[in-house]
Amino acid sequence: MPSEFDIIRRYFTRPVKRALLGVGDDCALIAAEAGMVFAVSTDMLVEGRHFHVGADPDKLGHKALAVNLSDLAAMGAAPRYATLALALPEADEAWLGRFSQGLLRLADAFGVELIGGDTTRGPRNISITVMGTVPPELALRRDGARAGDELWLSGASGDAALALAHLDGRIRLAGAALAHCLARLHTPVPCVALGLALRGIATSAIDISDGVVADVGHIAERSGVAIELRYAALPRSRALQACADARLAAECLLAGGDDYELAFTASPDARPRVESLAAELGLTLTRIGSVGAGEPGLVSVYDASGAPMQIARKGFDHFGS
Amino acid sequence: MPSEFDIIRRYFTRPVKRALLGVGDDCALIAAEAGMVFAVSTDMLVEGRHFHVGADPDKLGHKALAVNLSDLAAMGAAPRYATLALALPEADEAWLGRFSQGLLRLADAFGVELIGGDTTRGPRNISITVMGTVPPELALRRDGARAGDELWLSGASGDAALALAHLDGRIRLAGAALAHCLARLHTPVPCVALGLALRGIATSAIDISDGVVADVGHIAERSGVAIELRYAALPRSRALQACADARLAAECLLAGGDDYELAFTASPDARPRVESLAAELGLTLTRIGSVGAGEPGLVSVYDASGAPMQIARKGFDHFGS
Numbered sequence: 096m097p098s099e100f101d102i103i104r105r106y107f108t109r110p111v112k113r114a115l116l117g118v119g120d121d122c123a124l125i126a127a128e129a130g131m132v133f134a135v136s137t138d139m140l141v142e143g144r145h146f147h148v149g150a151d152p153d154k155l156g157h158k159a160l161a162v163n164l165s166d167l168a169a170m171g172a173a174p175r176y177a178t179l180a181l182a183l184p185e186a187d188e189a190w191l192g193r194f195s196q197g198l199l200r201l202a203d204a205f206g207v208e209l210i211g212g213d214t215t216r217g218p219r220n221i222s223i224t225v226m227g228t229v230p231p232e233l234a235l236r237r238d239g240a241r242a243g244d245e246l247w248l249s250g251a252s253g254d255a256a257l258a259l260a261h262l263d264g265r266i267r268l269a270g271a272a273l274a275h276c277l278a279r280l281h282t283p284v285p286c287v288a289l290g291l292a293l294r295g296i297a298t299s300a301i302d303i304s305d306g307v308v309a310d311v312g313h314i315a316e317r318s319g320v321a322i323e324l325r326y327a328a329l330p331r332s333r334a335l336q337a338c339a340d341a342r343l344a345a346e347c348l349l350a351g352g353d354d355y356e357l358a359f360t361a362s363p364d365a366r367p368r369v370e371s372l373a374a375e376l377g378l379t380l381t382r383i384g385s386v387g388a389g390e391p392g393l394v395s396v397y398d399a400s401g402a403p404m405q406i407a408r409k410g411f412d413h414f415g416s
Numbered sequence: 417m418p419s420e421f422d423i424i425r426r427y428f429t430r431p432v433k434r435a436l437l438g439v440g441d442d443c444a445l446i447a448a449e450a451g452m453v454f455a456v457s458t459d460m461l462v463e464g465r466h467f468h469v470g471a472d473p474d475k476l477g478h479k480a481l482a483v484n485l486s487d488l489a490a491m492g493a494a495p496r497y498a499t500l501a502l503a504l505p506e507a508d509e510a511w512l513g514r515f516s517q518g519l520l521r522l523a524d525a526f527g528v529e530l531i532g533g534d535t536t537r538g539p540r541n542i543s544i545t546v547m548g549t550v551p552p553e554l555a556l557r558r559d560g561a562r563a564g565d566e567l568w569l570s571g572a573s574g575d576a577a578l579a580l581a582h583l584d585g586r587i588r589l590a591g592a593a594l595a596h597c598l599a600r601l602h603t604p605v606p607c608v609a610l611g612l613a614l615r616g617i618a619t620s621a622i623d624i625s626d627g628v629v630a631d632v633g634h635i636a637e638r639s640g641v642a643i644e645l646r647y648a649a650l651p652r653s654r655a656l657q658a659c660a661d662a663r664l665a666a667e668c669l670l671a672g673g674d675d676y677e678l679a680f681t682a683s684p685d686a687r688p689r690v691e692s693l694a695a696e697l698g699l700t701l702t703r704i705g706s707v708g709a710g711e712p713g714l715v716s717v718y719d720a721s722g723a724p725m726q727i728a729r730k731g732f733d734h735f736g737s
Binding site for chain 2: 115116119120121122123124125126127132133134135136137138139141142143144145166167169170172176178179180181182210211212213215216217218220222224226227229231234235236237238300301302317
């Protein structure tokens with residue numbers, strides 16, 4: 096059986112590129128870049144909660160890093176470094192090989208160096224901390240939305256939740272729709288290029304990990320504004336368009352979570368720039384609502400007739416029911 | 417029951433000091449300091465492996481941060497920031513109150529800001545990433561030991577392991593010896609001031625978390641040198657001096673782990689500076705061996721008669737037997 100040190104050496108150690116010192120000392124050493132500060136974020140994924148027992152380790156390695164890179168994207172930061180703390184029930188080399196492959200493939204795609212970490216025996220748990228760089232004055236914070244701004248969403252929400260609904264037996268997907276939704280759930284692609292491009296354009300941003308309403312609510316709270324969402328304006332994938340259960344569709348679109356798209360606000364004056372960005376990056380960017388001067392923190396959703404909608408779930412809360 | 421967001425707000429959110437942006441956004445933002453780079457380290461503590469079920473949450477909060485600060489100390493870095501990822505079986509407010517109190521008390525003592533993290537439901541698991549600052553040319557790396565250097569140890573090793581031996585029923589401690597050893601096990605104090613003072617003096621350093629022989633072995637490997645340890649020179653606490661079981665005593669002293677003292681190498685010319693440091697900081701610093709030009713990576717231990725000793729355990733390996 097490989098030792099803790101063998102595992103680190105075999106699966107997680109690579110030559111440093113940008114870092115001054117990588118895996119193998121008490122600490123890694125990283126230098127700041129001129130004019131930049133570090134954006135730092137940490138996420139923890141637990142077996143049985145964030146991924147199921149027996150989840151494909153390659154996809155899990157991808158997703159564990161992707162959800163962290165999504166936080167950097169939402170800050171407008173360029174990904175640079177990551178540390179990995181990993182608890183495993185046993186030193187399963189086949190699992191480690193595939194997990195590290197999935198993680199490092201995504202790391203390479205986004206220029207991220209794995210600079211350190213910890214491996215230990217325990218119930219399967221993956222905790223990653225990422226560090227990226229951003230000019231401090233251009234960071235996309237949650238607290239910059241202003242009354243009059245427009246609210247935008249990249250891509251479409253709800254597909255990861257629709258995949259979960261399929262896996263839970265609440266709906267039956269097949270063919271291309273199933274493949275699309277499962278890919279959205281298991282191998283989300285963080286919106287890094289969009290986050291970088293929104294520097295100087297977006298007044299606030301957040302990634303959609305807990306559901307559109309809940310995450311837009313964080314912008315509303317931190318910015319001290321009210322936000323109105325137009326349900327009919329929300330972009331829908333083909334899979335969601337085909338969903339016959341209107342209640343489930345609304346739940347997925349508004350409160351699904353695990354989407355890793357960006358919601359952001361921008362001045363109406365910036366609309367042409369946002370629209371040309373969408374074309375440049377080959378992304379769908381959709382105006383889904385507006386920022387108002389109502390009750391700070393309030394998010395209201397209106398249906399196509401202009402009537403307010405009741406939202407079933409406010410988003411995913413790891414200690415909620 | 418408090419939500420994930422309530423927990424973060426109630427127990428882990430404080431006004432920022434040095435950080436540009438703390439808890440509550442997609443990322444925290446931290447700026448580098450002139451002439452400094454960031455030292456980064458991550459540790460994961462798992463219930464049933466690193467701490468027992470029912471462990472005092474205040475002490476656990478202390479220890480979880482302390483083991484990370486010890487890595488910064490071993491690098492000669494000044495502690496600055498930490499992120500916390502926490503999995504808990506349930507949102508136990510009494511536990512959270514005491515855990516955060518223990519963690520934040522130590523954070524305050526060492527000027528560390530908690531800038532972000534994640535809380536989720538799952539088997540109890542604590543993963544902390546710390547960031548400190550150090551001038552890159554003065555960082556205490558593991559790879560700088562040179563033949564002719566002397567090997568030093570701060571404080572004394574073995575007491576945490578002796579406490580574990582007591583808890584496992586292998587030995588019976590009482591009174592001051594028990595209190596001392598339990599404190600060493602549960603509330604270790606990271607050698608931050610020593611790490612800072614050793615900048616420019618030590619040629620290499622490491623913290624003793626896996627046992628003296630194993631950790632000194634990491635210096636030997638990374639520096640490509642052989643290290644000779646004099647068993648009789650190892651400092652011993654009163655509790656270890658009183659230990660009648662010579663085999664257990666040797667095991668604790670040489671392979672005990674969880675000590676969070678610093679082992680470091682320095683040129684013989686630096687001896688007066690090291691000795692005056694000990695006086696200034698009120699620490700015991702003991703020469704316990706020397707660096708030679710033998711087989712790279714080899715650590716040899718000699719008893720008082722000069723005979724080589726067999727080492728029972730090479731240190732703690734989380735995937736070993």
